Amino acid sequence: MAQCPVRSCEICEKSPAKRFCKNCEQFFCHPCEISHLKIRPCRNHVFRDADKVNVEVKTPVCEQHEEIFTHYCKTCSALICYICLPTTHKTHDFCIIDDEAKKKKYSLEKEVEHAEDKITNAQIKISYIQSTLRTFEEQAEKSKKDIEERVAVIVGTLNDMKNDFLKSIDEQKLEESQKIVSEITKRVNGTNNCQQVLNKMKRAVDGKNNITLLDSFSDMTKTLKSISEMSNWKYLPVRVRFDPVSCRRTPETLIGKISFLDSPRTELQRYERSLQDLEY
Structure with missing residues (x-):
């Protein structure tokens, strides 16, 4: 794994940088840090360990005075530097940035x-x-x-x-x-x-004399009766008929019914x- 190069102090440019000034956004060695804090305008500057600082994140500064913000004006809901405070915000409700940030942080954490x-x-x-x-x-x-x-x-x-x-x-x-x-x-x-018998009978009737006719009349009568019965049918075929169901059936009565029900919202x-x- 590649190692990060050791950063040098930006003041003396000789010793390795161990500390970082949040106010100046510069890296210091320990001796330069002590000297920096002895300067009157810088005595309240805040330092952190250099290895815990993300230098890519730049702290915003006051655009008017190019100074780091030190206070928060509640009246204006704005960050202010130590020069803005006594000039344009001295009668406003203000506090140290860390105090307001603590409240905002707590509120944000809840949100x-x-x-x-x-x-x-x-x-x-x-x-x-x-x-x-x-x-x-x-x-x-x-x-x-x-x-x-x-x-x-x-x-x-x-x-x-x-x-x-x-x-x-x-x-x-x-x-x-x-x-x-x-x-x-x-x-x-x-x-x-019967037709053949009837033809013979007709010829016999025509050729018979009265005595012979009367003698055979009974037999001829029976024969004629049997011939007449030929027209009497003993049996006729049955009839066939298909009767559909009387009520009109729908597909639902044969198959079933589809229902789309709302899902139960109980769960x-x-x-x-x-x-x-x-x-x-």
């Missing part, structure tokens, strides 16, 4: 402490809001997943019901078609046979109360 509490409170609230946001995002993703699953179940159920309906219709259609086709075939064959209010208790 800084209060500001730090406010920052801490803000950080806690930010953390709470971030946690609430994460919870909302998790709930949103879960709700989306639940909706997808619910719709999948409903669609699956509807498809199953649709397939059951279609299968029932197909089975009934096949059964009814087989019955009707069988009945039609039987009726067509019977009608054709945040509890945080705020606890922080207020800490402030007091």
